[in-house]
Amino acid sequence: MATEYRLLNRVSFPSDLKKLSREDLLILAEELRQFIIDSVSKNPGHLGANLGVVELTIALHYVFDTPYDKIIWDVGHQAYGHKILTGRRDRFYTNRKYGGISGFPKMSESEYDAFGTGHSSTSISAALGMAVAANKKGENRQVVAVIGDGALTAGLAFEGLNNAGIQKSNLLVILNDNNMSIDPNVGTLKEYLLDITTSRTYNRIKDEIWNMLGKIGKLGPNARSFVAQLDAGLKSTILDRSNLFEGLNFRYFGPIDGHDLLHLIDVLDDLKKLPGPKLLHCRTIKGKGYKYAEENQTKFHSPGKFNKETGEIIEASLPGSPPQYSKVFGETMIELAKLNNKICGITPAMSSGCALDLMMKEFPDRTFDVGIAEQHAVTFSAGLATQGFIPYCNIYSSFLQRAYDQIIHDVAIQNLHVVFCIDRSGLVGTDGPTHHGFFDISFMRNIPNMIVCAPMDEIELRNMLYTAQTSRINSPISIRYPRGSGINTDWKKPFEEIEIGKARMITDGEDIAVLSFGHPGNFVVKAVEILRKENIYPAHYDMRFVSPLDTETLHHVFKKFRKILTVEDGMLKGGFGSAIIEFMSDNGYHAEVRRLGIPNYFVEHGTQEELIAECGFDTDGIIRNIRELVSTINNSKEMNFVEKIRNVTIRRKKKIS
Numbered sequence: 217m218a219t220e221y222r223l224l225n226r227v228s229f230p231s232d233l234k235k236l237s238r239e240d241l242l243i244l245a246e247e248l249r250q251f252i253i254d255s256v257s258k259n260p261g262h263l264g265a266n267l268g269v270v271e272l273t274i275a276l277h278y279v280f281d282t283p284y285d286k287i288i289w290d291v292g293h294q295a296y297g298h299k300i301l302t303g304r305r306d307r308f309y310t311n312r313k314y315g316g317i318s319g320f321p322k323m324s325e326s327e328y329d330a331f332g333t334g335h336s337s338t339s340i341s342a343a344l345g346m347a348v349a350a351n352k353k354g355e356n357r358q359v360v361a362v363i364g365d366g367a368l369t370a371g372l373a374f375e376g377l378n379n380a381g382i383q384k385s386n387l388l389v390i391l392n393d394n395n396m397s398i399d400p401n402v403g404t405l406k407e408y409l410l411d412i413t414t415s416r417t418y419n420r421i422k423d424e425i426w427n428m429l430g431k432i433g434k435l436g437p438n439a440r441s442f443v444a445q446l447d448a449g450l451k452s453t454i455l456d457r458s459n460l461f462e463g464l465n466f467r468y469f470g471p472i473d474g475h476d477l478l479h480l481i482d483v484l485d486d487l488k489k490l491p492g493p494k495l496l497h498c499r500t501i502k503g504k505g506y507k508y509a510e511e512n513q514t515k516f517h518s519p520g521k522f523n524k525e526t527g528e529i530i531e532a533s534l535p536g537s538p539p540q541y542s543k544v545f546g547e548t549m550i551e552l553a554k555l556n557n558k559i560c561g562i563t564p565a566m567s568s569g570c571a572l573d574l575m576m577k578e579f580p581d582r583t584f585d586v587g588i589a590e591q592h593a594v595t596f597s598a599g600l601a602t603q604g605f606i607p608y609c610n611i612y613s614s615f616l617q618r619a620y621d622q623i624i625h626d627v628a629i630q631n632l633h634v635v636f637c638i639d640r641s642g643l644v645g646t647d648g649p650t651h652h653g654f655f656d657i658s659f660m661r662n663i664p665n666m667i668v669c670a671p672m673d674e675i676e677l678r679n680m681l682y683t684a685q686t687s688r689i690n691s692p693i694s695i696r697y698p699r700g701s702g703i704n705t706d707w708k709k710p711f712e713e714i715e716i717g718k719a720r721m722i723t724d725g726e727d728i729a730v731l732s733f734g735h736p737g738n739f740v741v742k743a744v745e746i747l748r749k750e751n752i753y754p755a756h757y758d759m760r761f762v763s764p765l766d767t768e769t770l771h772h773v774f775k776k777f778r779k780i781l782t783v784e785d786g787m788l789k790g791g792f793g794s795a796i797i798e799f800m801s802d803n804g805y806h807a808e809v810r811r812l813g814i815p816n817y818f819v820e821h822g823t824q825e826e827l828i829a830e831c832g833f834d835t836d837g838i839i840r841n842i843r844e845l846v847s848t849i850n851n852s853k854e855m856n857f858v859e860k861i862r863n864v865t866i867r868r869k870k871k872i873s
Contacts, residue, residue, distance in 0.1 A: 221247045229303055230277040230328075238478055241278065245270050245477055249505045251308075252296055257524040260646070261312050261319050262293035264503040264516045268394055268474075269362070272498060273297035275480040276360060279488060285358040286330040286346050290339030290367050292320035292650075293518075294392070295329075302328035312646035314822030320650060334650020335615070336367035336588050340376030340389055347385035358386060358488055365393045366565060369587035380493045381465030388487055389495045393471065394502040461495045470497030475504055514568055538705050541697040542639055544674045546571025547708075548681050549608060553579050556685050560600055562586065562609045564593040570610045570639045590615050594622035594634070601632040606685050610637040613653025613696065614644075624663060627692050631665045635684040636694035641670070642735070642785030643814070643828055644699045648821030653696070654814055657733070657786035660694050661763040661795060667693040667716060668763040670734030674707035676760070682711040689716070698735050698785060700824060717764035725755030727849050728779040728842060733759050733792040736783045736833055743838040752846050754781075762792045765799060774805040779845045783833050784813040808848075810841060 223240055224247040227233050236244060249270045256263045274297070276287055282302070289295040299317065300308055303326060310316025321329035331342045339361035350357035367373060368391065380387055461468040467490065472483060480498070487494055502517075503509025508527030509516035516522075521530040553559045553575060561583040567573040576583040586593050590611055597607035611619070616638060627634045638660075641653035661668045667689070671677035680695045722737070723744050732740045737758045744756055755777070757769060773780065782793035793811030800807060812833040819827055828834045832841075 221251060223247055224251055224300075224305070227301060228305060230282050230301060233274065233277055233301060238481070241274055241477055241481075245274055246505070248274070248297055248300065251300065251305075253506055253524050255308055255311065256296075256519075257522050259309060259311060259313070260518070260520045262296070262518045263506075264509045264513050265291075265294040265364070266296040267506055267509055268500045268502045268504050269294050269392060270297050270504070271475050271477040271480060272362070272390070272392065272500070273301065275477055275484055276362070277301055278481055279484040280358050280360065283327045283330070285360070286343065287328075287360045287362065288331045288333060288339040288343050288346075289321055290333050290361060290363040291336040292333035294362075294364065295321050295333075298328070299326075302326055312648070312821055314820075314826045316821075318648055318821060319646065320648065332650070334648070335618070337363070337370035337373040339363050339367070340373055340380060343387055343389070344376055344380045344383065344385060347380075347387040348383060351385055358388065360388045360390060362390045362392055365391060365395065366588055369565070370589055371591060377461070377464050377466065384492060386491055387493045389466070389493070391470075391495060391497045392474065392500055393497060394500045466493045466495045468495050468497065470495075471499045472497070474498035474500035533701065536705060538701045538703055539674065539707065540571075540701055541674065541677060541699070542569070542571040544677055544702065544707060545610070545637060545639070545681065545697070546574040548678045549575045550578055551711075552681060552685060553582060556606065557582075558604060558606045559685055560584065560597075560605050560607045562593050562597050562600075562607050564588055564590045564611060564615065566610070566612065566615075566639075570612070570637070572610055590619040591622050594619040595626045597634045598622070598626040598630070598632050601627075601634050602630075606633060606635065608635045608637055608681075608684075610639060612640040612651070613638045613642075613656045614640065614651045616656060617659070620659060623660075623666075623692075628663045628665045631691050633690055634692045635681075636660075636692065637681070638694055638696040640699045641696035642698045643819060643824055643831070645824045645827065646821050649818040652814075652819060653698075654787045654819075656694070656696055657762060657784065657792055658790035658794075660696075661792075662790070665691045666763060667691060667761070668696075669693070669761045670696045672732070672735060672737040672758045672760070674702040674704050675709050676714075677702075678707065678709070679712050679714050683714045683716070686713055688713070696734065698824075702735070703738050714760070717761045717766055719757050719759045719761070719766040719769045721769075722756040722758050723754070725753040727753070727777070728781060728845055729755045729757065729773045729777040730781045730783060730838070730842070731757050731759050731773070731792075731796060732783040733762055734785060736785050739828075739833065739835045739838055740783055742835045743842065746835075746839060747842060752842065754842055754846075759792070762795050765795060767799070770796070770799050771803070774800060774803070774807055778807050779849060780807050780809045781838070781841055781845060782809065782811045782813075783838060784811075785828070785833065786813055787816070788813040789816050808845070810845060812837060812841060 223244045249267055252266050289298060304317055307317055312319040318325055320332065320334045322332050323329050333339060340363060343359045343361035347359040363373060472479065487496060501510060502513045519529055520532055522528060549561055549572065561572045561575045563570055563572045563585055565585060565588040567576055567585045572583060586596060593609055593611060597609040600607045638656050641656055644651045644653060660666055669680055671680050677697055684693050684695065722741060730740050740756050744754055747754060759766060782796050784792040786792060788811050791813055793813060797809050800809060814831050819831065
């Protein structure tokens with residue numbers, strides 16, 4: 217710990233926080249903010265969201281009795297201050313590192329982490345469950361859900377609000393309103409919150425109501441109830457759309473300045489004495505207190521390493537390196553949109569993350585950011601497809617899980633031409649198990665009508681995106697690709713249509729066949745190069761499609777080889793390797809098939825290289841498995857040779873006798 221953190225050094229747990237004076241809390245807020253900047257500049261993570269809730273974090277732990285009282289952070293990437301104040305300050309340098317603490321709240325990591333929140337919009341539902349449980353157990357427990365305004369755009373958040381309003385449970389929802397998720401927020405909810413925030417008449421009367429609440433609060437709960445009703449009535453009169461939360465039976469308070477720490481403490485102290493569902497609207501600034509993060513909120517959401525003095529981002533990749541797959545997608549979409557005016561781009565609040573912002577700038581009328589609403593994104597795409605448009609619906613693999621019902625019912629059953637561009641497939645790295653794209657191979661390949669493919673490199677990605685909009689395709693298609701870079705710097709080749717369900721042979725060989733799906737095929741290429749120097753010659757096939765499978769190629773492989781290795785960056789259960797075994801069984805072949813991929817457990821966080829090595833499908837893992845399989849072949853050949861010699865010897869002895 218640095219010596220300049222005079223007060224932060226003294227705070228290991230919230231109980232230490234409560235020993236400080238109110239004036240010291242203001243100094244602590246500056247130290248905590250600086251500690252986060254120092255840490256994240258060296259050890260990359262989420263910056264802007266955490267700087268925006270420093271005061272709110274301190275106020276919550278100062279007012280409430282955690283961990284008995286429950287605080288749920290939504291989305292969890294804003295919980296760094298919470299982690300630092302709850303026993304993990306001295307371990308924070310391990311944040312998001314292999315074997316270190318998680319970048320998100322994690323129940324198994326700390327009793328202060330009330331609920332795991334890697335995905336957005338879950339806090340209200342989870343908090344309501346905890347509040348109802350407290351009622352049933354007779355516990356006087358406070359439950360607080362801190363939800364970002366971006367997270368409030370998802371349907372699950374409204375489902376939670378709707379149900380919470382009819383309960384008698386002691387639930388406080390804090391709306392952290394900074395007008396940002398990763399990119400600027402979209403939709404009418406943003407405008408609605410702006411209406412509340414900018415109404416001068418309402419805010420003047422609101423301040424008077426808060427003062428009145430403080431003065432007559434000592435008269436008891438009836439007085440508080442009266443003031444709350446007065447507040448609601450005035451809001452309904454002054455703001456013609458102010459009944460959104462009140463209509464859901466929440467007592468609405470705010471908006472207030474989320475950076476006024478001492479006022480926050482007073483307000484929270486008052487609210488915890490009011491029973492039933494309540495919503496506190498806090499206005500905050502994402503990146504607060506760090507000039508560069510305030511000026512460029514999207515860039516400093518998760519900036520990587522940066523110079524904290526100048527704000528300069530330290531680029532992880534060297535000039536001339538292969539591009540990110542997401543960049544290839546984004547630039548290719550512009551080319552395709554110019555070729556085909558029926559193409560549209562859809563993303564659920566990840567326009568910059570998936571690089572669809574490039575198309576958005578050039579074709580704003582054909583690119584749609586629908587907010588954090590994956591289910592809506594899929595069905596909205598389906599609606600476009602019914603009218604002859606070709607929607608490219610780009611959703612991270614982990615987030616696509618939320619829309620599985622819509623994929624089946626609204627797209628696949630109706631056999632609509634929607635192109636699912638599945639970014640961040642496989643192991644994503646330091647975000648950890650909530651963000652890994654483990655499951656999309658398994659859950660997409662079993663859907664009728666669905667074409668499922670994965671490119672081995674950037675050029676194949678371009679060609680698959682091109683093929684997806686051709687007249688030959690009249691069904692849904694999913695194209696998965698990983699986080700990170702490919703292998704080609706010269707990738708902008710002329711488009712070529714790919715035959716659906718057709719694999720390609722990368723290297724011919726003998727004794728063993730390696731079947732790869734997607735980017736891990738590049739690990740196989742390196743492994744084959746190394747093994748050939750040892751006089752081991754595997755055959756390598758880039759299968760490209762898991763649905764439909766290239767049955768012609770597979771018949772050839774199973775007739776020629778008795779040892780087969782499959783390589784994928786998805787869950788082994790039900791994945792690409794399973795599809796190969798199913799083919800073998802269905803067609804009466806007999807071979808030893810060994811599968812490499814992601815085992816049946818939730819892989820934790822770390823660099824992609826560390827996690828791929830842990831799962832065993834990196835280049836070294838592939839080499840090791842090929843050697844073992846070839847060794848058994850050679851041993852078998854030696855045994856057969858010895859057996860033949862022995863049989864010849866026996867026959868000769870019989871002849872002589």
